[in-house]
Amino acid sequence: MSTTADLVAAVKKELKSAQMTYADLARALGLAESSVKRMLARGDMPLSRVDAICRALRIDFAELARRVADAQPLLKELTAEQERAVVQDDKLLLVAINVLSGWTLEQMTAAYRLTDAEVIKYLAQLDRIGIIELKTLNRYRLKVAKTFRWRPHGPVMQYFREHVVLDYFGGGFDGAGEHLQLVHGSISRALAPAFVERLQRLAQDFAQQHQTDQKLKAAEVEGYTLVLAMRCWEFEAFTRLRR
Helix, strand or coil: CCCCCCCCCCCEHHHCCCCHHHHHHHHHHHCCHHHHHHHHCCCCHHHHHHHHEEEEEEHCCCHHHHCCCCCCEEEEEHHHHHHHHHHHCCCHHHHHHHHHHHCCCHHHHHHHHCCCHHEECCCEEHHHHHHHHCCCCEEEEEECCCCCCCCCCCCHHHHHHHHHHHHHHHHCCCCCCCCCCCCCCCCCCCHHHHHHHHHHHHHHHHHHHHEEEEECCCCCCCCCCCCCCCCCCCCCHHHHCCC
16 A cells, blocks of 8 residues: 555545445544545544445445555556666566566466475565555565556666677577568658557557466466567667768
8 A cells, every 4th residue: 555645545545436425435434524524635544444334335444455556557667676676686677578468377387497485485576666556465566557567777787788689689580480681771760750659559469468467377388588679779780871
């Protein structure tokens, strides 16, 4: 739960859903309607009062807290500090990438040399960092949006530039479902952002398909990594030849 304002908003939403007025809530709490309005306006509610409101709404506090958490805006980007925490440990980075792909604890331990205890430890760290909300039975809820991306000049992308880029582009891109194409051209500066938007939509389509195909059998899916990029750039060897 992030702020009192979030809690108040959740209470108001539950009141509306239950078709309960401020007057109804006031009677259930033994307060004047004006006191209830003032309490919700100020967000001045001790836990005992929140418990009483939950009883009036016939909802337990844990459920209300979950709904508050679910209503939080999803992150499109982490802070540099959060990213630094992720890249401090290769295993933590691996688990972070796996949770972004929706993997379960069982899938991670089956695919990698990780014990249940290790994965649980790293899931707890990702919960503290803010990437997931760890739930019972070691399940989790992602706190990042489908449009999430690592910071362009942040610690994670720096890690990938140093350790991953050459490995990735060293492949032949000649397998089933693989493709590499370099296209160069000069286009209007005004139109360039539109192409970036198309790339972002393609990334969202890929992410959505990943979610849809989670119901397929393991033998029917394969892991792919989609890299999308567009920048104003010229090969350095060519730049040196310019007049």
